[in-house]
Amino acid sequence: MMAFENSGKRPAQDVVVSAMESKKRKVEFSDKITMHTGDDDHDDANISTEMYKRFVKSALDELEKNSNTQVGLIASQVALPRKSEDHVSLANLDVLLDVLSDNISRIETSRASPLIQSIVHLEKWWELPSQTLGKYIFFIRVLCSSIPKWWQDVSMVLISGFHLPLEMTVSHHDMLRYFLKMIPSSMGFIDIYMPKFFPSNNDSCKNLVNYVANLLKFTSYCKELQFQAWSLIIERVISLDVELQNELDELDDDIEDEDLDLADDEEAGDDEEDDEEAVDVETRDDDKEDDVGEDGEIEGEEEYNVQATQNIKDFSKKLDAILTMVTECLREKVTPESLKSGEGVSVFNTITTLFKTHVLPTYFTRSVQYIMFHISQHQIELMDSFLVTLIDISFSPTETAETRIKSLQYLGSFIARAKKLSRTQIIFVASYLASWLNRYVLEREEEVDQPGGMDRFKHFYGAFQALCYIFCFRHTLFRDADGNWECELDKFFQRMVISKFNPLKYCNENVMLMFARISQHEDLAYCFSIIENNNNQRLRGIIGRGDKEQKGSVYSSAASTWSLATRQQFIDLQSYFPYDPLILERSKEIMKEFYIEWSEVSGEYESDGLED
Known part of the structure; x- marks a missing residue:
């Protein structure tokens, strides 16, 4: 002492x-x-x-x-x-x-x-051991309660720990839950740190999955930041989705280029003499040797393709894992009980808003849209809500033409593919589209002969294609008990296909051909003569004889003023079907009970054209 x-x-x-x-x-x-x-x-x-x-x-x-x-x-x-x-x-x-x-x-x-x-x-x-951990947490609570300026550092530590698996972040969430309850202003830094510490797309799958899992847990007790957390998740899923699609597109382009090169080589080889062919073979062998580095690895284009393939595998794995987790989480949040309490409605409204603000405006995603596809099919009222949302956007005068067409593509694709939809819902949407198209023809058909390109009528073509796509998948539902066509579809389609708008010419070719086959078999409308006439017009245009020479034809020469760039943009948009089959293995398995494959409804019709 x-x-x-x-x-x-x-x-x-x-x-x-x-x-x-x-x-x-x-x-x-x-x-x-x-x-x-x-x-x-x-x-x-x-x-x-x-x-x-x-x-x-x-x-x-x-x-x-x-x-x-x-x-x-x-x-x-x-x-x-x-x-x-x-x-x-x-x-x-x-x-x-x-x-x-x-x-x-x-x-x-x-x-x-x-x-x-x-x-x-x-x-x-x-x-830390439980005793020491308890003392640590108590100190942090006292510290931030007594000296609030330290919350900035503490919240950064807690959110940055979201890369850990859930079993290691129990204390993180306990502290966050405590401070959000005791000091509501504490959420001020959390909304900044959530995006800051979100792992990049190139980070490990484990870190990405852990971070999303922790964000999802966070939304369960922090309703005030629920929208920000979900927004962040959707944004990152979109980013992964777009990167994966870019990799797939680049790989497709490379394969096409290689095929063209191979075709050129074969064509040139046909004109070579035997001795020249021998020299060419030797040269190519030398080239192959040059493509192999000192360490034996492939270099050049082949190496790039290998890397591209690996990137596709990596992005697919990450996207699939996150999408699976998100859909399973949402399934638990839209039960009848949670909808009755209002909590499920709040989550669904959040996802719907993010669909409108984030998913819909993004071009050619292939996976993120399945979040809405899946969550909406758990209750009939949610499907109603989603359909109303798509109809509102599709025909809103304040939306751009591209947005309206995109929404129509979603509407047609959802009605065609969503397995849980009722016949009543399907007939309602078809009736709505048919009524709108009828009014459009009555009010604007005379404009076709007036100056201006056919791109003026993109909205019409988008709506007509959506209805045809729905019909291809659901045609067996459109007859009543007496065998008559619902909404008088036989009269409707016969009127549409011969209108001056000529939709069989300007809508997606695969959809129109399949519609023509089914409508002919079902005795609904006959389209092949019009399609043949359209093809002949295209041929005449290629050899220098345009539509203008066809005096008296019901088909307008105005199409000739439709620029190639504008037409290509429209064709690309019309070729997008949001609920084409998923390429992600686990997510595709989850969607099986909610998804209609073309093979399930195609019957005797050809299976190609409407399915990837």
């Missing part, structure tokens, strides 16, 4: 070091003579703990005298890697956290910042 009585004669840290050295000598001696008992060890531990407690209090006393030497020593020790021999022991960490929690006002100074930083950023704090 003399050491404590004389502690004022030398620095406290010297006391600790001296005590530690003394203890080491004692342990070494006891190992040799083996005379120490368990009680002695317990006493030693108590003495060491008491000495460290006095040392910490001494450091706080010194801090109030404008000196932070001892605090700096403690901070340095806490900040060391856990594997370091000099890292603070668990017993001393318990003491430190207890003392600081009881003296929080004494560290409300910039001189104590290094110590607080070292504790807040303690390496793998979530792996």
